[in-house]
Amino acid sequence: MALMRGESPDPPPLDASTDVSIFQAVQTATALEALQGLPEAVAAIAAQLAKLDRDVVGLLLDHGQSGNVGKLADRIKYNSGLHYFAGREKEIELLDRFLGETVGWSKLHAFQWLLLTADGGTGKTRLAVEYAREHLPPGWVGGLLKVTDLDTVIQTAPGWAPNAPTLLIIDYPAKQAADVHLLLVRLLQRADEFVFAVRVLLLERNADGSWLDRVFPPSSIGSSLRRHAFVLDGTALEKGLPIEAPDWGAIIEITHRRLDQARADGRPVPDDQEAIMMLLSFMASVDRQPAVPDPHGNLMPGPPRPLFVAATLEWALEAFAQGKPLDQLLDDAESRDILFDGILARDRSEFWSPAATARQADLTRHENLLALASFTLGLPDALKAKEAADAVGIGDLFPRDPEAEVLRRMTALEDGRLAELQPDLLGEFHAIQRLEAIRRNGGLATVARFCQLAYRLGGGEAGVFASRCLRDFPEHLPGLDWLAPPDGASEAEVAPFAGLCMDATASLAPQLSLPLIERLDRLTSGTSWNADAGAIDSYAKALFNLVSRISEGQAWEHLAFVTARLDRLAHDFPGSESIAIEEANALVNLAGRIGEHQAWEHLTLLTARLARLARDFPDSEPIAVEEAKGCKNLAGHIGRHQAWAHLPALTARLDRLARDFPDSEPIVLEEGKAFFNLASQIGEHRAWEHLHSLTERFDRLARDFPDSEPIATEEVKAMVNLAGHTGEYRAWKHLPLFTARLDRLARDFPDSETIAREDAKASKNFASGVGKHRAWKHLPSLTSRFDRLARDFPDSEPIAVEEAEALFNLISGAGQHQAWEHLPLLTARFDRLARDFPGSETIALEEAKTLFNLASRIGEHQAWEHITALSARLDRLARDFPGNEPVAIQEAKASKNLASHIGRQQAWEHLPLLTARFDRLVRDFPGSEVVAMEEVSALFMLTSGIGEHQAWAHWPVVHGRLEGLIARTVNGDLTLSPIIAANIAAPYVAYGFFLTEAALLPDPDTLAYCAAQCLICLATFDHAPEESFGAVAAALIKYWHRVLPENETIRQTWTTMTERMGVDWDDVPDLRPDD
Incomplete structure (x- = not known):
């Protein structure tokens, strides 16, 4: 309003909790108020928005310690403040x-x-x-x-x-x-x-x-x-x-800090290391975890979980206060159950029982109420729980008028809601303990009614609790009938137990979960529940899980058990598509495992069940899709294991599905995937006799769904696989068939880059066989395919990359077989790719890798006439991609390969070109450890050539470059890692060895270098194996020490090896070139 009067408005009143969004809302409200004359709008909205933030943030719990650490149960909670946070x-x-x-x-x-x-x-x-x-x-x-x-x-x-x-x-x-x-x-x-x-x-x-x-x-x-x-x-x-528990280092620190704190508080605590080790060992035995390696590689017990560390420490401190010796303490609590029982017994005697006695309350009934609260993960209206218990006939287990103060001594009681006993593991153990006591006094029937009450009051939360007990205390549940409700329980009371069964079948071995399924089967038999009810849905999913675990572990002996239960569900709920879909899902998994494990004897059972589902639900596309998926899974394994005898039955099923659902693209897509799987195996196993039926099926799919790109994609992917095997196995007679299909797909889907890229992959796979097997007559048709793809998709880098990878295959083959006449054509294609995609690092890297391979072949076959063209291409890549280390590494590898052949074949006239390349690489990538390693490897190969052919005149070049590498490590340009140091040392050791072998001695400077590098080699490589650099280095020093006894450098090296490295010279072989 002030703004409309031409006055300077004050900002709207905002408190500290408001933010930019509130400010914007207030400004909007101000404008509305100006238009509508509602002066209270601004303040109301500001207050409302500020309250929203306080409502949410205000609910976040305070991070402080609980402060209530009298009870042992409270001392081991996460917020007790007594245990150090580490690891x-x-x-x-x-x-x-x-x-x-x-x-x-x-x-x-x-x-x-x-x-x-x-x-x-x-x-x-x-x-x-x-x-x-x-x-x-x-x-x-x-x-x-x-x-x-x-x-x-x-x-x-x-x-x-x-x-x-x-x-x-x-x-x-x-x-x-x-x-x-x-x-x-x-x-x-x-x-x-x-x-x-x-x-x-x-x-x-x-x-x-x-x-x-x-x-x-x-x-x-x-x-x-x-x-x-x-x-x-x-x-x-x-x-x-x-996430995992903290490691042993953290557990030890937590232990020391808690004991130090107790000692500072004046409590009696043993301080000897033996006692600490006994405590740590006890923790590991209470909470047995999988073994872990120690620093020396030996297995040791895994670190216990922090809760058990805290429980052990508080148990021990309490016992120390009572004057118990540590060994008696550890004997008294030899297991997790006894430890938890001791914690509960202490809290019961010091806190719960005195409160109950003072109020003449029945502690057992109050503990049963606490167990019920834990089972339901919190019990609303806990003071009225007896009324609900009376309804299931177990009212006598609970107090008629619960004493609030007794319950507060056990756990939190707020607004009538009794919280579960914490920590949760202790709450689970206490509830199980109470149920076992109820079983001893009232039998399993009373336990079942207790569970029924918990499921009635807690619903899904009670099911979550039961699942936790199964995971944490599995050994106790069989004796409690798996926490099942009684026969005749309602669907709502059975549903949480069915959820427990579903979790159990997903995590337990089949034989362990069968009793739960038997119990659930009895609870659900003969009911009139809806098929979509939670209990039945969870039962169906549990059976799905069980089939998966049976087939995964090849526990086929339990398959009949599960299928009988599936039959019972199908009988009781004949029209339930949801149950049928769960069975179909299970059969899809089963199909995959039958094929994977070649358990073909179970195929009849599988197909019979699929046939029944098809009869019972003839119009259900979801079920039919699952059947098609099962066929797809089988197809891959039929091909992989060459179980071709099962192929006719498989294709017959797919034919029936196609007839029953002629317009279903999802079903046909699964069929396309099935034959894609088969295509790969037909090619791999050269089962070409199945090729005709395969292509006929793809023809039918194309006729029935001419516009379906996903189905066409499956066909082109199949051609990609077949193309690779055609080239690999030189089955060239099939080439026209594949290329014709690729051409048809290109015509039918001219704008599909996905299909075009698969076409390019197929051509790349062909290229591999063409180059590998010198099938150069196919080169023109191959390059014409890439030309067409380049014309149709000129901007597609992925297609261009496929061509670059094909050129890698072809040029590698040309170099391997010295088919140099094809090199100009192929390298010209790289030039076109470079022009069309000038910034593509991926294509540049493919070319660099190609040149690396080519360099090796040029050297191997002494085709030095091609080295100039090779160098020119490497130079262009370096200019076009000046900061690209992966490309530079390929250049360095190519140079290393050339170095090997220059030395081996004494082609020393190419040495200046080689060193010039490394000079540029060093300038461009001074800190690259990989480039440095490639150069060092090249220098070692050159040294080998120098030594083998006694071309000593070239050693100064190698020596100078080695000095340059050492200088770069000194001035900080290159990090001197142990592996680089050892590889710099290796050429000196090799040079010294070759000189010695030729009965020559190095000049004094080189001798000093060689001696120093021998020390590095010996420090890096074991001198025991005779073929290692360490062994050669030790043998050299031993020889030089014998022939140059007055040389100070050699004497110092000998002393260092003897006194600091512990070399036993009797174990070092003698070099005797004069022999």
Whole structure:
């Protein structure tokens, strides 16, 4: 309003929590207020937006220590503050990379998520909270967001934008997967408007089971969410990233610091190293992890998880306070279960029991209530749980009027919600312990009703708890009937158990998960549930998992068990397409494994089941697509194992699918892929008798779907594979057939660069055979194909690269077979590619690699007349790509190859040209270790030629270049790595050896150089094997010491080798050139 009056307006009132987006909203509201006369609009919107930010950020938990460390259970929690945080440098660096820039430059960058997975007790939560507390970059806010607060955040998120870059940490998202999904979707929808970045860090035991599909469903919105997964080194971490426990160094540091802290507090703590080693050994035995190598390569126990380190230390400190000796302590707690039982017993006697006694409460019933809260991952209305328990006939297990103070001594009780016992592993153990006590007193029927109550109250969260128990305490679950509810339980009560079965079949060996499937089969038999209900859907998926594990491990003896259950589901739910699709999925996997393991005896079973599905669901395209996928899987293995007898049955199935679904492109595409797989194997195994039927099928696909580029692409890819084998096996009679098909595809899809590129790949594969087998008569047709592709796609660098790779093959063949007459034609094509794609480093590198090969052949065949043209081409590449080290390395390799032949064939007249090339490479790439290594290798080869042919006059050139390399390491242009030092030394050792072999002695300067380099060789290479440089170096010094006893350099070298390197001269062979 002030602006409309011509006055200078004051800025709208913003508090410290508002950001740019709020300012923009306020400015918009100010304009509306000016137009509409609503003076309260600005203040209301500013207050509302500021509150949104406080609502979200305010829910993040404080990062401070809990302060409550009286109970042993509290002392081993991640936030007790008693245990040092160590060994997470790699993970902290990862999280720094995850956070990235503070400003959301794009929607994809503004919102990203990362899932970290590890077993319980590994320290995921501690890592995340310590990072938020101590390592967040300046300006960031963040912390742990309780899953119980997700509702609030979801309601807030539609209007929320961050005031600062924000990290939200969600521990155990599987507990409320649907809410986590909703939150991520809301953040995704708002990401376009974020000025600052938002990162969501998820922490979970694993990425298996159904929870991940509930957070990131197989739908368009799920795909959008997965695109926002953190990308690490080019890989999108859609399935999360597993982290490991800290290493032994960190465990030792944590142990020492905790004991030092207790000692400083005046507590009795042994301080001898033996006691520390006993504690560490005990930790390893309590939490047995896979062995790891020690610094010497010997296997040692893997480091225990931090939770077990903390538990062991607190258990030990408590025992020390009671005066127990360490050896008795370790004998008393010989396993994880006894350790956990001891922690619970201590807390029970010192905290839980006194509270219960003071209030005349039944502690056992209160512990049962705590176990129920752990089972349901938090129990709302815990004080009324007895009413729900009465409904399933186990009300007597729980207190009628729970004492809130007793429960608070056990765990958190807030607004009537009883939290699970923490740490979670201890909560799982306590719940199992209570269920085992209930079984002893009331039998398995009572345990089943307890589980029924948990599943009724906890739903999916109770299923998550059961899955964790299966993973963490598998040995206890068979005795508790796998935590199954009783017969007659409702679908909602069976569904979480079915989820447990689905997780079990995905992770356990088949024989271990069969009892769970038997139990689930009994629970679901004879029900009138809907086929799409959670329990039935999970059951079908569990059977799919089981088929996969059976076929993966070749546990074929269990196949009948699974197929019987699939038959039962099909019988009970005859019209369920979703169940049939799960079976079809399972059969697709089974087909692949039958073929992979050549278990053809199970093929009849597979085809019979596919036929039944086809009969029962004749109009279901999804099921038919799965059958086509199964045929595709089999096709590759039929060809790979040359099991051609099964091919007619396979093609008959594909023919039936084509008849039943004549318009289905997805089915035909799978058929095209099947025959692409076959084409590769027909060529590899030269099974040309199947070629005609293969091409006939591609003809039918082309007739039925003339406009389908994906199907045409499968055909052209098949031709690519066949082309390679045609050339490799010189099956030239098939060449017209393949080229005609490629021509037809080019006519039918003239604008398809994808098909054209595959055509170029096929021509490249032909080229390999043409060059390798001197089939030069095919060269004109080959080059004409590339000419047509260049005309049709003049700007396609990928096609040009294929031609460059073909020229590499052809020129290599020309050099190998001395077909030099083809060289002008082929190199001229490289010239055209260079003109058409002047900035292409990829094409330049292909040419450089070609010249490297050619250099070797020129030298090998002494075709020195081609060296000038070769050098000119290398010079052009150097001019066109002056800073390109990969191209320069190829030039250096070519020069090294030439050096070998110059020395071997005494073509010393080419030495100046060679050294000039290395001079330029050194000027252009003075610090390149690879270029330096190639030059050193070249100098060694030249030295060998000098020595073999006693061409001593050329040694000064080599010596001068070696001195130059040494000078570059001295002035800092080149880093002197051990491998470069040793390779510089090698020519001197070789030169000394050749002189000695010729009964000559080096001049004093060269002798000094050689002696010094012998020391380097001996320090780098073992002198024991007679063929090593070290052995030659030692033999040289021994010889020179004998023939030059007065030479000071040799005497000092002898002394150094004897006293510092420990050379035993009796083991060193004698050089006797005079013999």
